[in-house]
Amino acid sequence: MSRARLGVLVSGSGSNLQALLDACASDGFPAEVACVVSNVPTAYALERARAAGVPAVVVDHKALASKADFERALLGVLREARVEWVCLAGFMRLLSADFLGQFPGRVLNIHPSLLPAFPGLHAQRQALERGVKVTGCTVHFVDAGTDTGPIIGQAAVPVLPDDDEKSLSARILAEEHRLYPLAVRLAVTGQVSLDGARTRVAAQATTGELALRSPGAPK
Template sequence: MPNALCNVLVLLSGSGSNLQALIDSSHTEGSQVRVCGVIANRADAYGLQRAEAAGIATALLDHTGFDGREAFDTALMALIDGFRPDLVILAGFMRILSGDFVRHYQGRLLNIHPSLLPLYKGLHTHQRALDAGDTEHGCSVHFVTEELDGGPLVVQAVIPVEPGDTAQSLAQRVHHQEHQIYPLAVRWFAEGRLRLGDQGALLDGLPLPASGHLIRL
């Protein structure tokens, strides 16, 4: 969608720091990214306040009011589609999404995960990297598929694990890198450079490696 704004809908459950990074990036000259809406499943998600401060439309859909994941996801899809987004991104959205939901947004649904996928899918990634004695850690942006944290990789930021690192110190440094690579991946999509092909992620029409585009620090 070059030469046109790309409407991006953000799903979140918490503080929304990745949302803020995306908002800040979208304000740079020449950006084709427009955050068209933010939806949270928790009323106390600070990301809603970040969005409102930036003049972005918000909505709350509390998952506890639904009888099961499928019912919630059906309502969520209807709410999202009302914003008419070109791209949906998960920014700390603490829900496992149903297959119907993922298929509905196939090729236009991105997630960021705080590990070098395929390592450490799920939770507690920083402590698990330390427990394994890893010398490198990082974060990954990927297209979402029905496999949890398992879709084709777009970009990864790799940082060294420092002597004396704790899960907290590692998390802080990884978080900083999330704020760099997530807006980058969204920008690629908005510029028409990034898409999901039959065999995986494509950048400028060429297949990305299995590890995605690597950025080492």
């Protein structure tokens, strides 16, 4: 059985990329990382890709005249790698509706909050500033808004009294690494699908893994 070909877009260290690479290297996972593309030439995520034997390509947005030029170059790389699904993993650029239209319903993102709370940058800092007691992470389909696409799955993380942005981010990140490969597996196998502004998960895939995890619940 052929595996879905993923293109992973990155801008930074790439720990979520590593989670996807590790998942794709396991027996029976229904996807493979076909290429990794970064808009930042110095991103450590590129080294992670090379270490895994995956093509690592730089498309530097600063070297191109416009967003349209950047997205054309990005699309060219993805098409050359025969990418079927696009996964954003710490990719710090908003994608246009025109670009997303090239992969309808096949672009995923992971965000470090329980959306729709705290979209955009510094979600962990936003959570601390607002004094919430629970935050977490969300995997969602990408639309033209900022972290507004239909939600696939979430995991909750407690906000502890002595948390700072670094400590909270680290605990959220551990859940991201669990959640993203799971969501990718369900998406590429058709077990999760779009239904307007919501998603539906096939009954045989509803194992509780995608349910919002309560803080302190056994893993």
